[in-house]
Amino acid sequence: MKQGSVAALVKKHHKKLLEDWFELLIKSYPEQSVQYFEKHQNTFTNPVGSNIYLSMDKILNELAGECDADKIYSELEMILRIRAVQDVKPSQAVSFILAFKPLLAQAFEQEIAKGELTKEELDDFCGYIDTMALLGFDIYVESRELIYQLRIKQIKETNDILQKANLLNESVDTSTFMRCSNYIDNQKEGE
Amino acid sequence: MTKLAKPADLLKINYKPPMTSWMDTPTVYKPGTYSYACKPESLKIVDMPNPRTWQTTDEDWQLPENWKEIVLDGLRDRLQRFRSLKLFMDVCVRCGACADKCHFFLGSGDPKNMPVLRAELLRSVYRKEYTLAGKYMAKMVGARELTLPVLKEWFYYFFQCTECRRCSVFCPYGIDTAEITMLARELLGLLGLSIDWIMGPVSACYMKGNHLGIQPHGIVDSFDMINDDIEDITGVRLDLSYNRKGAEILYVPPSGDVFATPGTYSLMGQLMLFHEMGLDYTLSTYNSEGGNFGLFTSNEMMKRLNAKIYAEAKRLGVKFIIGGECGHMWRVINQYMDTMNGPAPDNLEVPVSPVTGTVFHNAAGTKMIHVCEFTADLLKHNKVKLDPSRNKGVIATYHDSCNPARAMGLLDEPRYILDHCVEWYEMPEETIRENTFCCGSGAGLGNDENMEMRMRGGFPRANAVKYVKEKHGVNMLACVCAIDRAALPALMKYWNPGVEVCGVHELLGNALVMTGEKKREENLRFEPLQNVEEDDE
Numbered sequence A: 001m002k003q004g005s006v007a008a009l010v011k012k013h014h015k016k017l018l019e020d021w022f023e024l025l026i027k028s029y030p031e032q033s034v035q036y037f038e039k040h041q042n043t044f045t046n047p048v049g050s051n052i053y054l055s056m057d058k059i060l061n062e063l064a065g066e067c068d069a070d071k072i073y074s075e076l077e078m079i080l081r082i083r084a085v086q087d088v089k090p091s092q093a094v095s096f097i098l099a100f101k102p103l104l105a106q107a108f109e110q111e112i113a114k115g116e117l118t119k120e121e122l123d124d125f126c127g128y129i130d131t132m133a134l135l136g137f138d139i140y141v142e143s144r145e146l147i148y149q150l151r152i153k154q155i156k157e158t159n160d161i162l163q164k165a166n167l168l169n170e171s172v173d174t175s176t177f178m179r180c181s182n183y184i185d186n187q188k189e190g191e
Numbered sequence B: 001m002t003k004l005a006k007p008a009d010l011l012k013i014n015y016k017p018p019m020t021s022w023m024d025t026p027t028v029y030k031p032g033t034y035s036y037a038c039k040p041e042s043l044k045i046v047d048m049p050n051p052r053t054w055q056t057t058d059e060d061w062q063l064p065e066n067w068k069e070i071v072l073d074g075l076r077d078r079l080q081r082f083r084s085l086k087l088f089m090d091v092c093v094r095c096g097a098c099a100d101k102c103h104f105f106l107g108s109g110d111p112k113n114m115p116v117l118r119a120e121l122l123r124s125v126y127r128k129e130y131t132l133a134g135k136y137m138a139k140m141v142g143a144r145e146l147t148l149p150v151l152k153e154w155f156y157y158f159f160q161c162t163e164c165r166r167c168s169v170f171c172p173y174g175i176d177t178a179e180i181t182m183l184a185r186e187l188l189g190l191l192g193l194s195i196d197w198i199m200g201p202v203s204a205c206y207m208k209g210n211h212l213g214i215q216p217h218g219i220v221d222s223f224d225m226i227n228d229d230i231e232d233i234t235g236v237r238l239d240l241s242y243n244r245k246g247a248e249i250l251y252v253p254p255s256g257d258v259f260a261t262p263g264t265y266s267l268m269g270q271l272m273l274f275h276e277m278g279l280d281y282t283l284s285t286y287n288s289e290g291g292n293f294g295l296f297t298s299n300e301m302m303k304r305l306n307a308k309i310y311a312e313a314k315r316l317g318v319k320f321i322i323g324g325e326c327g328h329m330w331r332v333i334n335q336y337m338d339t340m341n342g343p344a345p346d347n348l349e350v351p352v353s354p355v356t357g358t359v360f361h362n363a364a365g366t367k368m369i370h371v372c373e374f375t376a377d378l379l380k381h382n383k384v385k386l387d388p389s390r391n392k393g394v395i396a397t398y399h400d401s402c403n404p405a406r407a408m409g410l411l412d413e414p415r416y417i418l419d420h421c422v423e424w425y426e427m428p429e430e431t432i433r434e435n436t437f438c439c440g441s442g443a444g445l446g447n448d449e450n451m452e453m454r455m456r457g458g459f460p461r462a463n464a465v466k467y468v469k470e471k472h473g474v475n476m477l478a479c480v481c482a483i484d485r486a487a488l489p490a491l492m493k494y495w496n497p498g499v500e501v502c503g504v505h506e507l508l509g510n511a512l513v514m515t516g517e518k519k520r521e522e523n524l525r526f527e528p529l530q531n532v533e534e535d536d537e
Helices: A005-012 A014-026 A031-037 A047-063 A069-084 A090-098 A100-107 A109-113 A119-164 A175-190 B007-013 B040-045 B067-081 B083-091 B103-108 B115-130 B132-136 B148-158 B166-170 B177-189 B196-208 B216-234 B263-276 B299-316 B328-341 B371-380 B402-408 B412-421 B448-457 B459-472 B482-495 B504-511 B530-536
Strands: B249-252 B281-283 B320-323 B368-370 B395-398 B423-425 B476-479 B500-503
Touching: A005 A014, A005 A047, A005 A119, A014 A047, A014 A090, A014 A100, A031 A047, A047 A069, A047 B103, A047 B459, A069 A090, A069 A119, A090 A100, A090 A119, A100 A109, A100 A119, A119 B448, A119 B482, B040 B196, B067 B083, B067 B115, B067 B177, B083 B115, B083 B177, B103 B448, B103 B459, B115 B132, B115 B148, B115 B177, B148 B177, B166 B177, B166 B402, B196 B299, B216 B263, B249 B299, B263 B371, B263 B482, B263 B500, B263 B504, B299 B328, B320 B328, B320 B371, B328 B368, B328 B402, B368 B371, B371 B412, B371 B504, B395 B412, B395 B459, B412 B504, B423 B459, B448 B459, B448 B482, B459 B482, B476 B482, B476 B504, B482 B500, B500 B504
Parallel strands: B249 B281, B249 B320, B320 B368, B395 B423, B395 B476, B476 B500
Antiparallel strands: none
């Protein structure tokens, strides 16, 4: 099998790869919620399920074609913006990317058995997935940083208003904010 | 030793929620998803019980010894007083129509954000205490004891509902889940359990008439600054009056618009319009807030804070009241004010536009109209001269703020104003008008510590904005709610960078041609007008 043929196989098995990858991520939501999230047809009534599905679809198209880094980045960004504000750990948030590798091996089982695809060729292609995981890490961290930037912005804006109204001394109580920091620190110590 | 997991195993093992029923799934207060506790001073100011210094994440909430009795007595009392609550506790058949309608559920996937399950948190205790089946077959009928973990679960999830009422639109029985949240918060309040971002504004409003606790001279200063800005931009100085007896109209803004951008721009637009129409109106430095965080506290608190509107209207002897671009204020006014603090004082009359003569029969009870109703009527009668080219470069969409849309049916007036001022596009129909998605920050949840939850809850709205941004190049999200204007900019920065937020009247103010104005070169944000740049070229 010639170079680039893995991409052709991604194209050939697009539907199965997409369904499996989507299911892997969606089934990780609480059981009662999966039935709603897996209906991905309507973007507006199920934004989480449909955006994850659409972005995975587009990523697969890129992997089967140009592998445009910017396009892949923006689709990963869509999924990870969602994951970054949901109740999962960072490792869990990005794990769906690396978890795609075994799905590839699974989907190409027959081709590998027939000798149409070598393990080396597959491993080589999986380098793309590793890069995607690293990009995913970038995006996750950027998203979390953005949340804290937004927090700080709001605190500063509130301060400015109160300062203008000469109310700063009595209204802004930073103890609760500090308390949050302590809480986070304590948690770390406890772990 | 735990063996290092492969990525797929991470998904399988750690992702999977505990396979327990919802009743046995413990509540975890994760930073970013809850609000800080209220301060003792705020509770003291409004005579609420159990003022003490505590924090949401404390193990010990310092509750009175008989806390359980207080809550259950409180629930019994309210079941007798409010037929609606009794009905809401009994009639739900758990059909699931509401399940996937809540923005917090859609953004998080947390089943306890399904409105049916959120209400079940309270219903389960109701069943245990007040139904025969619940007493004897608790598990079978979904009944449970009120315990401290249950109370903490209530606090977490009832302060994770923005009372937007989207779920209620879909309930075949007409259960108003927002009212269940309101009642649950009221019960929590009996133990001095509330959040700082609600009780701070409530106590400030009670003492000084607005959420931030700005005193009368501070209010005047702020309006003066706004007036300076208007003069700089238009060359016209407005003749503002405060607490003026005998004025025809009392104007009540949400105070957020007096102090914070982008709300101030929208307020500028309204004041400019009033000036241009020669309106005989006055501002009040005492009744300087239309918003009412009492709605998020208790019926009594809502009534108490709302009372100042009629009191001030009576004191000043005005004929009717115009309210600003505020959200929840309009649920209070349209649905409760008349029965709560009415009938309106005798000096108030059914509002009649002094410019067009239109009689606002819809406000015959409250004597108070929304500024968008007033403006849309002016436009309908061709009384306003506009130059929409000043909004060139702005491509807007319109977010129906929850309460004006669902609690008063203000759907077409803001759209009518936009039609006259700016190029704009609707978001998909599942996300607008009665079906509108909440900003995710209403009902007191717009604080900074709750940012992660706000981004989750606001995602369905942001997702619809993303659609029109990509399809039509939308770069401005217009709305008619001060909380929206405070909350949506952060939401847009997270989900749709490049989309700004404004009030409807900001766009009107930009387009408004005023008598005696200088050549406009900047919009109300002091940004250069695009049509001027083109003229110069």
